[in-house]
Amino acid sequence: xxxxxxxxxxxxxxxxxxxxxxxxxxxxxxxxxxxxxxxxxxxxxxxxxxxxxxxxxxxxxxxxxxxxxxxxxxxxxxxxxxxxxxxxxxxxxxxxxxxxxxxxxxxxxxxxxxxxxxxxxxxxxxxxxxxxxxxxxxxxxxxxxxxxxxxxxx
Amino acid sequence: xxxxxxxxxxxxxxxxxxxxxxxxxxxxxxxxxxxxxxxxxxxxxxxxxxxxxxxxxxxxxxxxxxxxxxxxxxxxxxxxxxxxxxxxxxxxxxxxxxxxxxxxxxxxxxxxxxxxxxxxxxxxxxxxxxxxxxxxxxxxxxxxxxxxxxxxxx
Numbered sequence: 450x451x452x453x454x455x456x457x458x459x460x461x462x463x464x465x466x467x468x469x470x471x472x473x474x475x476x477x478x479x480x481x482x483x484x485x486x487x488x489x490x491x492x493x494x495x496x497x498x499x500x501x502x503x504x505x506x507x508x509x510x511x512x513x514x515x516x517x518x519x520x521x522x523x524x525x526x527x528x529x530x531x532x533x534x535x536x537x538x539x540x541x542x543x544x545x546x547x548x549x550x551x552x553x554x555x556x557x558x559x560x561x562x563x564x565x566x567x568x569x570x571x572x573x574x575x576x577x578x579x580x581x582x583x584x585x586x587x588x589x590x591x592x593x594x595x596x597x598x599x600x601x602x603x
Numbered sequence: 604x605x606x607x608x609x610x611x612x613x614x615x616x617x618x619x620x621x622x623x624x625x626x627x628x629x630x631x632x633x634x635x636x637x638x639x640x641x642x643x644x645x646x647x648x649x650x651x652x653x654x655x656x657x658x659x660x661x662x663x664x665x666x667x668x669x670x671x672x673x674x675x676x677x678x679x680x681x682x683x684x685x686x687x688x689x690x691x692x693x694x695x696x697x698x699x700x701x702x703x704x705x706x707x708x709x710x711x712x713x714x715x716x717x718x719x720x721x722x723x724x725x726x727x728x729x730x731x732x733x734x735x736x737x738x739x740x741x742x743x744x745x746x747x748x749x750x751x752x753x754x755x756x757x
Contacts, residue, residue, distance in 0.1 A: 530641060570755045
C-alpha cells in the first residue's frame with residue numbers, strides 16, 4: 450500500500466468517504482442528503498487551490514482510506530501564542546475491509562508531518578465514537594468546545 | 604447599562620479582556636505575555652474590516668463587559684447541511700464587580716441575535732471552567748472536539 454497526496458480528481462472519493470463516515474456515526478440520512486451537494490460545491494474550489502489537502506492510501510491502485518486537512522485562521526492563543534493558525538483534521542475514513550491494520554494511524558502520522566512542515570503545532574479534529582479510542586492512543590485529548598444550534602434555517 | 608456594537612477603538616479593551624479571561628482561567632503568564640503582541644496584530648485588521656465583531660456593555664459610559672464574534676468558514680455538515688459557516692463566540696469577559704447579574708447572558712443573547720441575522724445557526728465556543736455552567740444553562744452542549752499539541756516551534 451502506498452500513501453499519496455490528495456488531488457482534485459479525488460473529489461468524488463472524498464464526498465463518498467464523508468457521507469460514509471457520518472452515516473456509520475448514525476447521522477440522519479436526510480441531513481446527509483441535504484449536505485451532499487453543498488459539501489461538493491464547497492470542496493471543489495478548495496481542492497483546486499490547495500486549501501483542502503491531505504492524503505490517500507491506495508492498495509494496488511485503489512484508494513482505500515483518506516484524510517482531509519485544512520489550515521484554520523485562529524487568534525493567537527495561550528497554546529499557540531505566536532501562531533495564528535490551527536490545523537484541522539477531518540474526513541478520516543478507512544474502508545471497512547481495511548480496518549484494524551493501523552491505516553488510520555498511518556494517515557494521522559502523515560497529517561502530523563504535513564502540519565509540522567507548515568509550522569502548525571496545534572491540531573484539532575472532531576471524533577466519532579468509533580474514532581475516539583484511536584485518537585486517544587495517539588495523544589489527542591478532549592477540548593472544552595461547546596455548541597448550540599439555533600432554530601433558524603441554515 | 605447599554606449594549607453597543609464593538610468598534611475599532613475597542614482594541615485595547617478586547618486585548619485586556621482576553622488576557623484577564625485566560626489569566627483567571629489559570630493559563631501560564633509567559634504564554635499570555637507571548638500571545639499579547641501577536642493577538643493585537645491579529646485583531647487590528649479584523650476589527651477594521653468587521654470580521655471581528657461583537658458587543659460591549661457599558662455602565663455610565665464605561666465598558667464593563669464584552670463578547671467577540673467571528674464567522675468561520677466550515678464545510679457543510681449534518682448539523683448545518685447547506686451553510687458553509689459556523690459562528691464562533693470568544694473573549695467573553697465581565698469585569699469582576701459586575702458578575703452574577705446576568706450580564707454574560709445578555710452578551711450571549713446579543714451574540715445569538717447577531718448570528719441569526721447573518722443566517723448562521725450553528726455556534727461554537729470554548730468554555731472556561733467558570734463559564735461552562737452559564738453556557739449549559741443557555742442550551743450549549745459539549746462537542747466531540749479533540750486537540751493535539753505537536754512539539755514544534757509555533
